[in-house]
Amino acid sequence: MQTDSGQVYCYLNPATSENQKPTEDAILLCHVKEPSKLINKVKGHWGLFIAYMECTCIDGEPNWSHKLKYWYLMNFKGVIIDNKLRPKKCVTVTQEIAKYVITIGLSGFLLLIFSMVQNRSEELDSEAKFETLYNKIELIEQNTLSTKISLEQSSLNIKLLIKSFNSVEQRITDVNVANMKMDKTLEDNLKYIDFNRLLKTIDSSTTAINNNLINISNDLKENITNNTSNNTP
Secondary structure, three states: OEOOOOOEEEEEOOOOOOOOOOOOOEEEEEEEOOHHHHHHOHHHHHHHHHHHHHHHOOOOOOOHHHHHHHHHHHHHOEEEEOOEEEOOHHHHHHHHHHHHHHHHHHHHHHHHHHHHHHHHHHHHHHHHHHHHHHHHHHHHHHHHHHHHHHHHHHHHHHHHHHHHHHHHHHHHHHHHHHHHHHHHHHHHHHHOOOHHHHHHHHHHHHHHHHHHHHHHHHHHHHHHHHHHHHOOO
């Protein structure tokens, strides 16, 4: 069909009968703006026409090539139904697939973003926990070092104390040895003392002291008597 502007629309009308009519009213093969180019499309259009007639005619005997071309027409060409040009099935299916792909891809992308954010949050939590654990380990190491230093200082003090005790014990031992030596010397000296002579000396000294005391007493009595007689008138 050619319009007033010279453009050509190539249609294929299906074979129909009183009792049988396909769903489509026609199939739009192509839209040609320059009619001179139709010569290059005639052969191809003729093959599509034969295949379409074989598949839509009651007594047609389509082979696999006809069926393949009919499938191509129904899915890759514009189909007119109720005098309205419907979108190509391949375009519709592609749009549906693209929609599902975009939907699934977007969902997957969102899930990926959510997973990455969650993993990042978990990584941050893990880093915070690791840092806390590291700080605790450092604190434990510092406490261990302080405890070690304290133990070393205590050990040093204990050694000094033991040394002092040993020095005191040595001094005590020396004192005991000196006392033993003194006792031995005293004992040796006592062996050479003549106790009988010592007793006689003590007795004679005691007798002399007593005699002196008697003489002193007599002198006192005599003096008292003299004084008394001189004072009598």
